[in-house]
Amino acid sequence: MTQTTLPPRPAPKTARQLGIMQGFPPPPEKRPTLENWDLPPFNRWSFQNVRSLIPTVDVFRGFGPETRLDEAPEPLDDLPVPLDTGKVPLSRVLADTYTDGFLVMHRGRVVFERYFNGMAPETLHLSQSVAKSVTGLLAGVIHGEGRLDLFAPLAEIIPELDGCGYGSATLDHVLDMRSGVRFTEDYNTPGSDMTRIDVASGWRPHGPGEAPTTIRDVIQTLPQIRPHGGDFDYRSIETDLVAWALERATGEALAPLLSDRIWQRIGPARDACFTVDTAGTALADGGFNATLRDYARIGLLVRDRGRAGGAQVVPDGWIDQMRTGDPSVFGEPWSLTMPKGAYRRFWWIRDVSRGDICAVGVFGQLIYVDPESDLVVAKLSTWPDFLMPELTRDTFRAIDAIRTAVTEGA
Template sequence: MTVPVAPSPAPQPPLSAREQGIMQGFPPAPDKIPGPTNWDMPPYNRWSFQNMRGLFPTTDVRRGDGPVRDLPAAPQEDLGEITFKTMAGETSTIDDWLAHSYTDGFLVMSRGKVVSEQYFNDMEGHTPHLSQSVAKSLVGTLAGVLNGEGALDLHAPLLDLIPELGNSGYAGATVGQVLDMRTGTRFTEEYNMPGSDMTRIDIASGWRPPVPGEAVPTIREVIQTLQAERPHGEAFNYRSIETDVAAWALERAGGQSLAALMSDRIWQHIGAERDGFFTVDAAGTALADGGFNATMRDYARFGLMMLQGGAVEGRQVVPEAWVRACARGDTAAFGEPYTATSPHGAYSRQWWIHDAKRGDFMARGVFGQLIYLDPQTEFMAVKLSTWPDFLIHSYTVDMLSAVTTIRDALAESEASPKKFTDFLRRR
C-alpha cells in the first residue's frame, strides 16, 4: 500500500524586526543592534531601512510650505486574490507574494487613485524608508529640470563642469553619457566585496567601516581615482558611481547642493507630505546613488508626477519631453545580464525601461525597492522591501510579474467589473 505524501507546508512569512528582537529593549541585546558591517543585511536591515537617521548623518530635502497633494483612494478589495506565475513556475496570489517577499510597503495607483496601500514589518505611513538605487531616478529627473532651464547641456564635456576629473577615466565623456551609464570608466559593482569600487564608495559614504590603517576618502576623492577601460558611448553598463558623478555635475550647474536642488526643483512641487533626506559623507556630500529616504506616499507622489508627464495639477515640474525620453531607450545597447530581467528593456537618464515598445519604465533599487510606471494604463506600483540579499534575480522577476499582472487586471476591470471577475477566474 502506498502511503500518501503530505505536501510540504508553505514557508512562513519573514518575521518583522520587532518579532526578531532587533533594537528591542532598554537597551537592546548587543547581538540585536545593527552595526557598521551588517546594518543592511538580514535580519538587521528589517529595522535599518526604516531608521537610517539613527545610523548615519543626513541632510534634509525639504518639502517647503506648500499644500500636501491629496491621493484619492478607490480601494480594490479583490487585488490580493489576483494570481500570477512565479519564476519557479508556481502560482501565487498577490497577497502571498507580498507576505513572503519581505515587503515593508506596497502601494498601487490606477488612473490617479490609490487602489491598494499596505504596510508590513511595522512600517507606517509616516515612516521614511531607504530607497537604495531608486534615488538614481530622482537624480536623473532633477537633471531634466536643469536641462530644461538651460543650465545643463547633455552634449557638453563633463570636464566643463568638473575639471577635477581631467586625470580620471571621465575625461572625454559627456554629461549625457554619464546619465545613460554609457561612459567607458571602470567601476566594479560588487556589493560588500572587500576591495571592490562599490565597497570603496560604501566606505567613503560611511556605509562601511574603514580599512584599518587607511585614511577614509570622500565620495568625490574616490571618483577621481577611477580610470577608463573602454571608449565612451558604447553599451550600457550599470555602475552606481555614474549617479554620483552626475550629481556633482548638477551641483556645479545649479550652484547648490544636491539636497537643496532636489528640494527647490522637485520635492517642494510634488505636494510631498514630509521632508526627504540623503545620507552624507564626511564632506557633507549626499550619497546620490542610493542614500535618499522618504515615505511611501511621497515616493508615490513623485511617481505620479512622472506618470502624468512631469506635471502636478497643471503645473509643469519636469519638462514633458524629458519624461518621455526616460521611457525611451536604445535597446541595442542593453544586453546581458540586464535582459534577463527585462528582455525588451533599455536604460535612459537613470531610469530602467521594462519594455521599450510599451514605454513602461521604473526606478529600481537593491533589496527590492521599486517605483513602476505604465503611462499607457496610467498605472503605478511602489514596493519597499528588505530582501535578505542585495540582488535576488527570482525576486526581481516575480516582483515585475506581480505588478504587471495587477496592471493588466485593473485595465480589464475598467471595461467591466465582470471582466475583472473573469480575469481572476482565468488566473
C-alpha cells in the same frame, strides 16, 4: 496555469520578531553596526531607521499643502499571481518578497496600499538606487533651465576631473551609464569600487590605518578602460558624478536643489533625506529616503509627463527620453529580468515597445510607471540579498496581474 496548493511556509520574520533593536537597551548582538546594517537580518529594521545610523541632510517639503491622493480601494489581496510554482495570492507574493510597503495607483487613485514589518505611512524608507532615478529627474529640470550641456566634456564642468577617466566623458554618456570608465559594481566585496564608495559615503567603516575619503575623492581615481558611448554597463558612481555636475552648474547642494525644483512642487507628505559623507556630499546613487506615498507621487509626476500641481516641473521631453532606449546596448545580466528592456536617464525601461519604466533599487525597491494603462506601483522591501532575480520576476508578475485586474475591472 491551474491553481496550485503550496505547502505551508512561514513568512519572513519582521524586525520585531527577530528582536532587532528591541529592549532598553537592546542586546549588543541585536544592534546593527556599520559593518552589517544593510545586510540581513538587520536591514529589516535599518532601512526604516537610516537616520539613527548615518548622518543625513533633509530634503525640505516646504510649507505648502500635501497633495491629496484620492482612494478607490480594490480587494486585491487574494488576486492570483501566476508564478513558476503556480498561482499564488498577491498577499503571499508580497510576504515572500519581503515587502515593507506596497502601493498601487490606477487612474490617479490609490486602489491598494499595504504596510508590513512595522512600517507605517509616515515612515521614511531607504530607496537604494531609486535615488538614481530621482537624481535623473532633477538633471532633466536643470537641463531644461539651460544650465547643463549634455555633450560637453565633464572636465569643462568639473575641472577636478581632468586627468581621470571621466574628464572626457559627457553627461549624455553617464546619464545612460555608457561611459568607458572602470567601476566594479561588486556589492560588499572588499576592495571593489562599490565597497570603496560605501566606505567613502559613511555606509561602511574605514579599515585600520586607512585615511578618510569622500565620495568625490573616489570619483577622481577611476580610470577609463574603453571608449565612451559603448554598451550599457551599470555603475552606481555615475549618479554621484551627475549630482556633482548639478551642484557646480547651479551653485546649490543636491538636497536643497531637489527640494526647490521637485520635492516642494509635488506636495509630499514629509521631508525626505539623503545620507551624506564627511564633506556633506549627498549620496545621490542610493542614499535617498522617503515615505511610500511620496515615492508614489514621484511615479505620478512621471505618469503626468513631468507635471504636478498644475505646473510643468520636469520638461515633458525629458520624460519622453526616459521612456525611449536602445535595447541593442542592453544585455545580460540585466536582460534576464527585462528581456525587452533598456536604460535611459537613470531609469529602467521594462519594455521598449510599451514604454513602461521603473526606478529600481537593490534589496527590492521599486517605482513602476506604465502610462499606457495609467498604472503606478511603489514597492519598498528588505530582501535578504542585494540582487535576487527570482524576486524581481515575481514582483513584475504581480504587477502584470494587478494591471490586468484593474484595467479589466475599470
